[in-house]
Amino acid sequence: MGSKAARSVMPRRSARTAVVILVALSCSLAACEYTYDETGRPEAGPTSTAGNVVLPPDPALEETVTGEALEEWTKLALPESQGQSFYSSSGYLNPGESKSEQTVQLPGGTYAVTLACRGTRRVTFSVALGEAKLVDLTLGCANARVSVVQLEKDAILSITVGSRSDANFAYRVSRL
Numbered sequence: 709m710g711s712k713a714a715r716s717v718m719p720r721r722s723a724r725t726a727v728v729i730l731v732a733l734s735c736s737l738a739a740c741e742y743t744y745d746e747t748g749r750p751e752a753g754p755t756s757t758a759g760n761v762v763l764p765p766d767p768a769l770e771e772t773v774t775g776e777a778l779e780e781w782t783k784l785a786l787p788e789s790q791g792q793s794f795y796s797s798s799g800y801l802n803p804g805e806s807k808s809e810q811t812v813q814l815p816g817g818t819y820a821v822t823l824a825c826r827g828t829r830r831v832t833f834s835v836a837l838g839e840a841k842l843v844d845l846t847l848g849c850a851n852a853r854v855s856v857v858q859l860e861k862d863a864i865l866s867i868t869v870g871s872r873s874d875a876n877f878a879y880r881v882s883r884l
Contacts, residue, residue, distance in 0.1 A: 800876055
């Protein structure tokens with residue numbers, strides 16, 4: 709009778725071991741998953757960090773500028789768009805300062821609002837239509853962002869820019 713009990717435990721142990729091995733193999737295979745982009749080259753899946761390089765931002769973009777240097781930076785930060793440019797602005801903000809401006813009257817349609825800043829910190833951008841905020845963004849300097857805005861009818865947008873430290877800002881409203 710003792711020998712029968714020992715035999716029935718053995719298959720249970722080997723079944724449990726097989727399940728553990730299958731689970732371990734399944735997990736290890738999932739970690740090696742690759743996806744393919746449109747060019748057909750393998751791209752590392754989310755579990756892989758190989759090939760990811762983070763470059764530090766350009767240190768020159770941490771310094772604010774004025775005059776011609778501001779105009780040059782604005783041209784670089786806001787490259788020409790495909791659509792018609794309706795309104796653009798750039799400038800300098802003192803620490804704790806904010807500036808509000810209004811665009812010209814924009815015909816109804818779809819617009820790209822390109823926002824950029826330079827300095828050591830962040831700049832807040834708010835684009836509103838009346839009381840409704842269409843864009844409310846805090847942007848790390850040395851970056852640019854494009855937001856798409858749909859206007860049902862002719863409208864004037866209010867754009868407010870603010871910063872806790874000195875910074876340059878630039879933005880453009882272009883029709884798509």
